[in-house]
Amino acid sequence: MLTAADFRGQFPFFTAHPDWVYLDNAATAHKPQTVIERELAFYQHQNSNVHRAAHGLAHEATRAFEQARSTVHQFLNPAADSQLIWTAGTTAGFNQLAFGLMGTLLQPGDRILLTALEHHANIVPWQFHCERYGIQIDVVPLDSENRLDLVAFHQLLEHKPKVVSISHVSNGLGHIQPIRQLVAAAKAVGALTIIDGAQGISAGPLDLAAIDCDFYLFSGHKLYAPTGIGALYGKTAALQLLRPLMYGGEMIKQVSFTGTVLNDLPYRLEAGTPNIAGALGLAAAVEFLQRFDPEVLQQHKQQLLQRLHQGCAQIPGLQLLSGLEDNAGIVSLVLPGEHPSDLATLLDQQKIAVRAGTHCAMPLYAALQQPGAVRLSLAPYNNIAEVDAAIAALAQAVELF
Numbered sequence: 001m002l003t004a005a006d007f008r009g010q011f012p013f014f015t016a017h018p019d020w021v022y023l024d025n026a027a028t029a030h031k032p033q034t035v036i037e038r039e040l041a042f043y044q045h046q047n048s049n050v051h052r053a054a055h056g057l058a059h060e061a062t063r064a065f066e067q068a069r070s071t072v073h074q075f076l077n078p079a080a081d082s083q084l085i086w087t088a089g090t091t092a093g094f095n096q097l098a099f100g101l102m103g104t105l106l107q108p109g110d111r112i113l114l115t116a117l118e119h120h121a122n123i124v125p126w127q128f129h130c131e132r133y134g135i136q137i138d139v140v141p142l143d144s145e146n147r148l149d150l151v152a153f154h155q156l157l158e159h160k161p162k163v164v165s166i167s168h169v170s171n172g173l174g175h176i177q178p179i180r181q182l183v184a185a186a187k188a189v190g191a192l193t194i195i196d197g198a199q200g201i202s203a204g205p206l207d208l209a210a211i212d213c214d215f216y217l218f219s220g221h222k223l224y225a226p227t228g229i230g231a232l233y234g235k236t237a238a239l240q241l242l243r244p245l246m247y248g249g250e251m252i253k254q255v256s257f258t259g260t261v262l263n264d265l266p267y268r269l270e271a272g273t274p275n276i277a278g279a280l281g282l283a284a285a286v287e288f289l290q291r292f293d294p295e296v297l298q299q300h301k302q303q304l305l306q307r308l309h310q311g312c313a314q315i316p317g318l319q320l321l322s323g324l325e326d327n328a329g330i331v332s333l334v335l336p337g338e339h340p341s342d343l344a345t346l347l348d349q350q351k352i353a354v355r356a357g358t359h360c361a362m363p364l365y366a367a368l369q370q371p372g373a374v375r376l377s378l379a380p381y382n383n384i385a386e387v388d389a390a391i392a393a394l395a396q397a398v399e400l401f
């Protein structure tokens, strides 16, 4: 059986740069050799546009592109009546959703429900459009353990929001939300349910048929795939509610100056030439992951998380914002009185790559009353030696303050 060490062995970055300890996986993950080679092979051997030309190369590119869509869709254990739309990433997906639901599902006077721990991608597009349409945004607060306040969530559902949009895993803290229960409760009041899967997509096998959400969004680059490609999964009925955000070629059936007939799903939401190599790269990342036992990878990551969390907790003065339970692999911490970037700079000097700041989740840090945090985020290719190096570097850095 393939181990976590075998997994690491497939990532050329680690062989080329053994001096770096990469604990910034929540920002973006490294790419395995097969993903890099898939993009290269497309440009070397298959390059042509999809869904257009009458020549064999274009047919081959179209076949590979549609096969990639099916591979990524099936990886999600999708509901029977669902489809996968290619996007440029999670942010692009949210912009399509917020724009696409205004005036169709969402009408002036409606309410939508977000939470205090959302990434800006799941806040700002809503804010922009809701303000213009006169739609109210309610926000689920955090409880004393920096998790969603479930009592408040249920109370806010009494306002009958038309949309409930929540992250699967908090990118600021790593906490995994009980999305199955949240979706069920939201559906019980008739809300359309949206899950931000940017961090959840790499947190173990998904079962979207069981979760039963209307939409699930993610970015390929956090799942070992290239940047600039992502997906918007949706139930077909929910996707049909969306007004396209982008107009042009690909997404039409017929165009004349007296009127245009739009194409069917999924093409209706995919205007212009898509990121073909990126889509093939994302499917290659999925196929790569499928060679490993997800249990083995997740157990390894959880062992690293325990060691990292405990090691950080033992450093005098550090305050941990992330809990250990139901955590997808993130330790966020602060050194009270010091700015998180100063701590991160000292870690960087020892080639420990972490992120510092508000992690595109300013309302979360406002709720936590913190200027931000240092975030150490794990992937299954990390190892114990790296975790120990990070703990030692942190202890040394803290002593300098």
Ligand code: PMP
Pocket (backbone or CB within 6 Å): 026, 027, 089, 090, 091, 092, 119, 121, 122, 167, 169, 170, 171, 196, 198, 199, 219, 360
């Ligand atoms: N949501 C969450 C929870 C994220 O972690 C991220 C990436 N940091 C995003 C949305 C946005 O993803 P992208 O920048 O790839 O569009």
